[in-house]
Amino acid sequence: MNQHYSKNNQIVTDRHISFFQTFGYLAFPGLIRDCIDDIIEAFEEVWQQQGHTHSGVPHDGSKRSCIVPFPDQHPRLCQLLDDPRIDAIASTLLGDDYNFMPSDGNYYAGNTGWHSDGGNSDILHIKIAYYLDPLSRETGSVRVIPGSHHFGDQYADSLSKDLGNSQGVWEIDGSQVPAQALETEPGDVVVFNHKTKHASFGGGGWRRMFTMNLCQRYPESRVQELRDYLNGVARFWVDRAYGQIMMETAGSKRMRHLEQVMANDGHIAELSRQAREDMDEPSRG
Template sequence: MTAAEVTHFRTFGFVRLRGVQDDVVPATGDAFEDVLGRFPLVGRQGGAGVTRIAERSDVLQEALLADDRCPRLARRLLGTDVVYAGGDGVRYDGAVDWHRGSEHRALRLVAIVQHLEPLDGRTGALRIIPGTHRRGGSWDTFSADLENPLRCLGMEPAQVPAFTIESQPGDLVAFDPRAYHASFGGSAGRRRITTTYASVPESDAARRELGEHLLGDRPGL
C-alpha cells in the first residue's frame, strides 16, 4: 500500500486495493456458503447474514485474520496498533439506504470489505459520500437529509452524489464506518464479507465505545 493510498483513506474515508486476496477467492466463497448454511441468519435492511464470520471457519480465519494481510492493512491505515473488532458475512437481496455504521466520537475503526461477486454501480457496489467520516461539523446533522433525500434534497436515494467503488472478487475496500454509505441496484444473492479493526483505545471514552461496539456487533453494511 502506497503513502498516497493511506492519504486517500484518511482524506476521503475509503480506499480500494486491487487483488489483495486473489489467491484465496475460491476457498473464501466456499467457506462463506458453508458458514451461512450452518448458522442462524440475522436479518437487516436488504439482507441477512452472520456475525464474526471469520471466527466460524478455519479457512476464513486463516484468510482474513491469521495471515496478517487485513490486520497489517488496518494498522497502516489507522497508524496505530489495532484490535480485531468483529465483522460479518451478509447475503444481500436489495438496496441498502444511506447510513453510518458508527457514531463513535473517540473510537477509530476501519471496516475491510471484500465482495464475492463483481460489482459496479448497476449491480450493488458500495457507494460512499467522501469526507463524511470526519468527526464533528455539519456532517453530523446530515443524517436527517439522507433519511428522506427526495423530500429534503429533491433527489432519489440513488441520485445522491457519491463515489461508487467498483470491485472484483479478491479486491479489498477499506472504509471508515462513520462515512455515509449505501448500495443500490444490486441483484439478489450478492455476498460480502467484512472484518473490522479498531485502534487500541488510549482513553476511557475510546475503551467505553469499543465495549459498546463489541456488544452491538451484528450483520450490516
C-alpha cells in the first residue's frame, strides 16, 4: 500500500477497497504533501486562538488536549472537505452522499491504549487522520490491528474482550500486542474504520494530530440513530455539531455532506448545558 500520489493518479482503486474491507485501514503516503505547510499553519493558528489550552488549562505535555469541532475553526482546514483527493476517499468508501461528522484536533501526550472509536452500528463510520509530526513505531505512530473491525467474528470479538487485559491473558503489555505500525510523515493521510482497534505507544507530549470523521448517510427511517450518535458531542460543551466557519463557508457540494447532521443536531445545546453542570471541564477525547 506504500505508494505516492499525484493529481493525475486514481486515489482509491479496487485494490484499496478490498484492502480496506479486509483489514480495516488504508495509508496514503504523501497524499497532501503539496499543502501540508498551510495545513500545519492553520492547525497552529487554531490552537493559538485557544491560547494552547484545553478549555483554559495550558497544555503542558502531561495529558491530551482536545478541541471539538476542530477543522471547523479555520477556513483552510474546512477546505480539506472540498479537496478532490479527500472527497475521492470518502465517496469511494461511503458513497457520494456521505456525512461529515464532528471531528477533533489534538495535542496528544503519552500512550493511547487499544480501543475502537465505535462499533454499535452497521452504518460505516471512518476516520481520516492527519499526523503533523514525523512519527515512528517507537515515537507514537498509530498502530492498528488488521481485521479487528470484523465485529461478530471470533477473532475480533476476542480482541475486544481481551485487549484491555493483555498482561493477564497473554503476558504482554499493550505495546507488545502484534499490530501494524503506520509510521507517518507530515502530508501522509491515514484512514481507518471506526471499529478497527488502534493505539499508540512511546510518543511525546506535543504530538499534533487532527481528524475528519465521516460516515454513510443514515436512511431517513434511521435518523434517530444519528441523533443518538450526536449525543456524544455534548461532552465537548458545544451547541452544534459543526463550527460556524464550516457552515458559513460551505458551497453546495460541501453542504451536501453537512445537511443531514445540521437537520438533526438541535438537541445538542441542551445536552451540553447539562454536561457543563456535571463535568469539571470538556472532554479530552
